[in-house]
C-alpha cells in the first residue's frame with residue numbers, strides 16, 4: 001500500500017485521553033511537530049475498509065467542520081473519479097461524527113444541494129448511510145453527498161499533533177504552530193498541573209454528626225468529597241456530600257443532623273393508639289401500641305407495637321382495627337339463613353343472622369344468632385326438624401296405641417287410649433297429630449275405679465284392707481266376721497272389682513241356736529229362756545234331781561257360740577248312805593237295810609253295854625244327800641268322882657281310874673280311927689256307894705262322940721242337901737266335873 005500525505009496539513013486539536021475535539025480549525029505548517037496532517041489512500045475501498053485503514057495508519061477518518069478546512073482540502077487534494085469518504089455516518093437514522101460519536105449539528109452541515117437524498121437519484125435499493133465529499137468537482141465542489149457505504153472510494157484520513165502528556169489536567173488544543181492546554185475546571189497553570197483548594201475550616205461538624213472526606217487530587221482540593229453522617233436515628237439536612245468545586249468553594253453549606261421522623265400515625269377508627277416518645281413525637285425510637293375496641297382486632301396480627309426505626313420508617317405498617325370474624329355459617333338443612341347486609345359475605349362482629357325452616361319443618365334452637373366480640377356466634381346453629389308429634393306419654397295405667405310406626409308421628413297420625421283394668425279413662429279416646437305438631441286432644445288420664453263404702457254388718461265386723469276413709473279401689477278387699485254368738489251367712493271376703501262393684505253381697509250375722517235340752521229322769525231341767533224350745537248363745541239351763549237322787553254331771557249348761565251346749569246331760573242317781581260303823585262297847589240296830597246298803601230314809605239305833613253310857617244320838621237316818629243324819633255316837637265308861645285319901649289316913653283303889661265297879665278301901669294312921677265306910681264301890685249311876693270316910697283322933701272320946709252325935713244329925717240333913725245340889729249341877733254342865741273334888745270338899 002502506498003501512503004500519500006499532504007504537504008499542506010490542517011491543524012487539529014488532539015485530545016490526550018480518548019476524545020477528539022474539532023472545536024477549532026486552524027491551519028498550520030506540515031513541518032510543525034505538533035500540527036495535524038491530512039493523508040489519503042491511492043486505492044479505493046468501501047467506507048468500513050476506509051475507516052479501518054485510517055485508524056491503522058493515522059488517527060482517524062477526517063471530520064470536517066468548517067469552510068476553511070474544506071477549501072484547503074479542495075485545493076490540496078487531487079481529483080478522484082469516485083471522490084473521498086469522510087468520517088460521517090448515519091447511525092440509528094442520525095448523521096453522526098464517528099470520531100466523536102456525536103450527532104452532526106445543523107450549523108456544521110455542508111450538504112450539496114438536495115442532499116442528503118438517500119438514494120433518490122440512484123436506484124440501487126441500498127440505503128445511503130455514508131458521506132462522500134466532492135473534491136475538485138465542477139459543481140458544488142467541497143460539498144457532501146450521502147452515498148451507499150459499499151461503494152469504493154478514496155479514504156481521507158488525518159493525524160493529530162498533541163501528545164499524551166501535553167496537559168496534566170486539561171485539553172490539548174491544537175493551535176497554529178503550537179498547542180495549548182485548556183484546563184479542566186478546578187485546575188490551572190501552564191500544564192493545568194495546579195489544583196484549586198477549598199477551606200477545611202468551613203467544614204463544621206454538627207451535633208450528632210460526623211464527617212468523612214475523600215480526596216482525589218489532594219487534601220481539601222478540587223473534587224474532594226466530604227460526606228457528613230449522623231448517629232443512628234438522625235438524618236442529614238442535606239444528604240449529598242460536600243464537594244470542593246472548581247471555584248474553591250464547597251458545593252453546599254455544611255448540613256445539620258435532624259432527628260429522624262417517622263410518618264405520623266393516626267388514630268384508627270375502632271381502636272386507640274398510645275405512643276412513647278423517648279426522643280420526640282413520632283421520631284426515632286418512638287413506640288406506639290395499638291389496641292382495638294371490643295369486637296375488633298388488628299388486621300395484621302404480627303404485632304400490635306410499632307417502632308420508629310432509624311430509617312424513618314415504622315418497623316411495620318400501621319395496623320387497622322377490623323371487626324373480628326365469626327366462622328362462616330353453614331347452610332341450614334331444610335331451612336334458610338338470612339343475614340343483615342347479606343351482600344358482603346363476611347360474618348363479622350355484630351352481624352346478625354336469622355333462620356327459618358321450610359314448610360313441614362320447625363326450628364329447633366335459636367331463631368337468630370349474632371357474631372359476638374369473642375368471634376363466636378351467640379347461639380348454636382339451630383336445626384330444622386321435621387314436624388312430628390311427640391309420643392304421647394301418659395301417666396301410669398294409661399295404655400297408648402299409636403300403631404306400629406311410633407317413632408314417626410307425623411301430622412294426621414292417630415293414637416288411641418285405654419286404661420289398665422281397674423281404671424277408667426277420663427278424656428279423649430283418640431287424638432290426631434295436627435299440622436303444627438301438636439295433638440288435637442289432651443292426653444287423657446286413668447282414674448282408679450272406686451267401690452262404694454261397704455255397709456255396716458249387724459252383729460259383725462267389716463275389716464277392709466285399705467282403711468283410708470270410705471274409698472276403695474280396684475283390688476281392695478274387705479273381710480267379714482261376726483261377733484261372738486253369731487255365725488256368718490254369706491261370703492267371708494269381697495273384692496272391689498274393675499267395674500266398681502263389690503264382688504260379693506253383704507253377708508249376715510245370724511245368732512247361733514242350741515237345740516232343746518233333753519228331759520232329765522228323776523230330775524228337773526230349769527232353763528233361763530223359756531220361749532219354746534229355742535236357745536241362743538249364752539242361754540243357760542240348770543239341772544236338779546228329785547229327793548233321794550243326786551246329780552251326776554254338770555249342774556249348769558250354756559248354749560255356746562258354736563250352737564252346742566257346753567255340758568253333756570247329767571243323770572239323777574238314787575242317793576246311798578254308807579254302812580254304819582260298829583259301835584265299841586255298844587250295839588247298832590238298823591232297819592230296812594239290805595246288807596250293807598242303805599237308802600234314803602233308812603234308820604239305825606245305838607245302845608251301850610253295862611258300865612257304859614251313850615254319848616251322842618241314839619238314832620240316825622239316811623238323809624237325801626246320802627249322809628247319815630247324825631254323827632256316830634260313842635259308848636264311854638261310867639266314871640265316879642275322884643277320891644283322895646282322908647287326912648291322917650290312906651286309900652287303896654282296885655283300879656287306877658275311878659271307873660264303874662272299881663273299889664277303894666280306907667285306913668287311918670295310929671291314934672286315928674276311921675269314921676265311915678271302909679270300902680266304897682263305883683256304881684252304875686256314877687256315884688260311890690257311900691260317903692267317903694274320915695280319920696278321927698281317939699284321945700277325947702266324948703268330944704268326939706258329941707261331935708259325932710251332933711254332927712250326925714247335922715250331917716244327916718246336910719248330906720241330903722249336898723246330894724241334891726250335885727245332881728242339879730251335873731245336869732247343867734260337865735264343867736263342874738273337873739272340879740268335883742273341890743266342890744265336894746266345899747260342900748263337905
Ligand SMILES: *[C@@H]1O[C@H](CO)[C@@H](O)[C@H](O)[C@H]1NC(C)=O
Nearest residue numbers: 287302303305306307315316
Ligand atoms: C416492631 O418493634 C416492636 C418493639 O421493638 C416489636 O415489639 C414488634 O414486634 C416489631 N414489629 C415487627 C413487625 O417486627
